[in-house]
Amino acid sequence: MSKGWVSHSEEASAPVSEVLTAAPSPFTSALRVNQAELTTRALLSGGTIGALLAITNVHMGLKTGMWETGSIVATLLTFSCMSTLVSRRSNAPTALETHLAQTLAVSVGALPSAAGLLGAIPALALLGVRPSGGWVALWGVGLGTLGVLIAYLLRRRLLEHERLPFPTGIATAELISTLNTPTPTHRGRARALWGTGLGTMLFTWLRDAGGVFPSVWLLPGQWRGIPLEKLLLGVGWNPMMLGIGMMLGVQGGLGLLLGTLVAWGGLAPWLVHEGRVNQVEFRALVAWLTWPGVGLMVGAAISSLVPLVSTLPKVLGDVWWLGRGAVGWEATAAQRVGRAVLPTALLALVAGGLALGMHPLQLLLSLLLVLPLCLVCAHSAGQTDIHPISPMGQLTQVAFGLVSPGQAALNVAAGSVVSGAAAPTGLSLCSLQAGRLLGATPSRQLLVQLLGLVLGAAVSLPAYSLLVTAHGLGTPELPVPTAHQFKTVAEFASKGLDGLPPRALLALGLGFGTGVLLSMATRGRLARLLPSATAMGVGFILPAHYAVTIALGAFLAAGVRRRWPTTSSHVQAVGTGAIMGESLVGLLVAALLALGLISSPG
Template identity: 50%
Template sequence: MIPSVRELTEPEASTTEVAPVLTRVREHAAPLELTARALGMGLLIGGLLAVTNVYMGLKTGWWESGSVTAAVLGFSALATVSRKRGSAYTPLENNLTQTAAASVGAMPAAAGLLGALPALTLLGTSVPAWGVAVWSVALGVLGVLAAHLLRRRLVAQEALPFPTGIATAELITAMHASTGTEVRAGRGRLLAGAGAAAVVVTAVRDAFKWLPGMTAMPGTLGGVPAASLTWGVGWSPMLLAIGMMTGPRLGLSMLAGAAVAWGVLSPWLASTGLLADPGYESLSAWLTWPGVGLMVGSAMASLLAQARDFLGAARDLGNLRKGETVPAWAFGVGLGACVLAVALGSMLFGLSVPYMLLALVLVLPLCAVCARGAGQVDVSPVTQMGQVTQVIFGGLLPGAVAPNVAAGAVVSGAAAQTGVSMWSLKAGHLLGASPRRLLAAQLVGVLAGSVVGVPVYLLLTRTQGLGSEALPAPFAHQFRAVAEVAVRGLDGLPPQAALAACVAVGVGALLTFASRGRVARWLPLPVALGIGFILPAYYAVTICVGALGLAAARWRWPAAAERNVSTLAAGAIAGESLAGVLFAALMALGFM
């Protein structure tokens, strides 16, 4: 559905060796694992992640699993207190904390709050809040169970690297092997300081209005004021932090996309008179098509390149053995989730029972593709799987746009939870955790995430306006565009937008194929290019500033930057997100 920061940067698989240290932890750690304190802390941290992911996802299209951050926060909060009370906080408890937190944090993506649901809203289809919450539980449960069905083959037998899982296990091992003083004093203070600074900046910007959302660029582009084309630098700690987390390649790719869209095409559209009203909304509606074209072209090329993953997924499904993968009661839970999904698909989205069953049949094999991608290169191709489903249903249900979006949401929602679950299962496997206890924690996390995400989504969309400059929801446009093209063809697009979209599809595919060669490091990321088309230009500028600032810090202070950048960025993102949601609540209550 919506790519995480990891999905867009596409890091190579890690080969970090952790077994010797992890063996030592397993020999001496206490057997505590599924405890009230570990689960409760995981749900609390996961709730913060869910709020952050809704806010960040609707603004930029990105979200994070937060496994590493949750491990650090859990250790910082519980290690000292537990030791003073005579019951040490164990590595297995810490792993369960981050597992539950990641499960809660993934629920906004699993529920479709970042793509499918806003796409339906933009198409004029409203879905009640209770329906979204229950729907998200069904999809989240299916995603978690798919991960556990695949765990034995991918994690235990093939031992795929799952780099995020390895990194999480490494961090937990390192923290518990030492006194943890440096972690608490260093990372804890840095996280809190960055969060507090982000809250202050957000308050000054949104509550007191002493800062603008953007410092506009002076001058004109093609006779059009640069400020009206959204050129400038945003006062946003979150955007700077995203640039720090993703790095220069993604930041420059986004800036290149914005330069073409808002620096070349927008002035051209304004000067030629193709659009009756060349304001921001009209320009954004036109630019959405080439932006989505870039992302769809990249997705198509990725699917072709991942043909072997589909074959591997087929072998994975052929090797499933019921009794050795999940407990018997989990199959009852899965059956209940399927019944809920079928009922809600018909009631809320107009998907008849046979078509909803077809969507559910596609869940496990396409989740297997995502799981294998997460294991091999740390990239879970959630968006591509959703688009495959949309194309299939476009042929089966011509003219039915809302059911098309809903069908894509079934697969991509479950796949989002599968990818996150696989990273947690890899960390648990290395640490010697119980898969059944991790399954219980993840299912509880699914329930908690459905309760947290939906109210935050409704609050933000009602106060800031879905699809506005403040809340662009870029991947909602992708869901809507793919659905419209799949069921209606290219009719009804704005003038020349169809041609621009077709050219962009070709460019996105070529860049994706070329990025697998030696020149990859010099080529822009097509998905980031597409997002640069869809978001206001100052988003790309601000993210690029953060990315280049990180590059400068790594050149000047390499060790400190490597050690602290993820903590600093996580604090800034969480601070602005939580403050933004708080101010939205005050606005909704009439206090602002």
């Protein structure tokens, strides 16, 4: 799950140190012996599941700012799909097939983040800039390709020399190896996922197209003289939000709930009574509440980046390694990929320049920042399983604000260059780690990752367009919290204090300080007791009933896990099914509304 900071809760069953020091890999004992790998059914299954994942990420990202990286989910779904294609003439899917299919699916699902569809592009739209879909697609594929190529060049250094664990890669390899000896537990997870998905699809259709269920139950009464329904305080009839909560965990859910109570239960009524908003409605209130919310997120991000300063020598070593140290075929492949990095970067940046009018010097500065910041992201992902995507983009925005003040749209575009390339870098290395443990072919992994980016663009852009046409941006239906974060940082970096609403500077500073303190405290003994500062910041920007429903899902999942510990994997499958089911039907309803084939029941 991600909101710029991508982290994973799945863990490999074997200790990391045991997996990394084993020789040969514990997963390869029965692998690579006449095993199929790059097959038609692997490509079909991976492409299909990846398209579903991309649609889900566009929908979920625009609503909550979070997106699913998909390694574990894609492994389960692609294996299930390929298993259904088994006939008398074909065998069960192999481990290498499953790995290649999930690698393709993850690449497709990551394209919305690489192209900026979850943050930068809607932020530009809020600023009045709407680049054409063709340029956005080219931009996203170019940035994604750049991130994949950088990951391939770092593969040998990070996975073999430094032996960074990349825990999600290990967990993926473990899951793939055990799926080849299916157990009742794995079959139960698959049934839970598909059953929940189908049930959620039916419920969402009845709610959004049939009007059988309300979309939200708002609390009656008033708070400080303001109707609670105006503050959107209530609980949503929303399986997706419950599913997100199940994946997010108690700490994230608690942070969202606390942020919502402070923002919509405390600050929003104060804004109304002080006359700082013209009317009591979501857009007017969130325009001010975004500032302390972003302060929380940026403070937490910067504090969390401080430990990564120690990785800078390794970063410089990685830059020195490019083009050195490899031998034989690997050296040839690395050299070819290395030669492709600069043209790919230039292609992506030129697409951004033509779309947004970036000056050549600005393009050059973006290019200089991409590689070192992607390297920092790669080290973070390998050591902690956290991908600091948004913080990398924000650092770039600050740098551009110093060089080119007064240009908010270009500031957003510059930030998205780095964050767009950083997203696939860490994810690709996780897949390469799983492939290394399973004995997969790196060049084939690289090929399907590049194919996935093209397919992701073909799926994601229409999905984004349909949702925005049907619901608009910055509305309760599509609150686009990540876009507000990009826009806020850009306005501050471009306009300075002149771009802030009254008293927003104080709120920004208090939020920033709180984010720093909470982030520092969560690295100590109080880690499990304190809420997530990043989640609190999101709670300031989301409609209140979204946050309440997500928190409810987190608490329900924690209660089920505590009462029935053996059902933990089933809870995750149920949450995934709920997210995917509502996303697919939500997109279908948006398309039918845009075409005028149905009318909104509300």
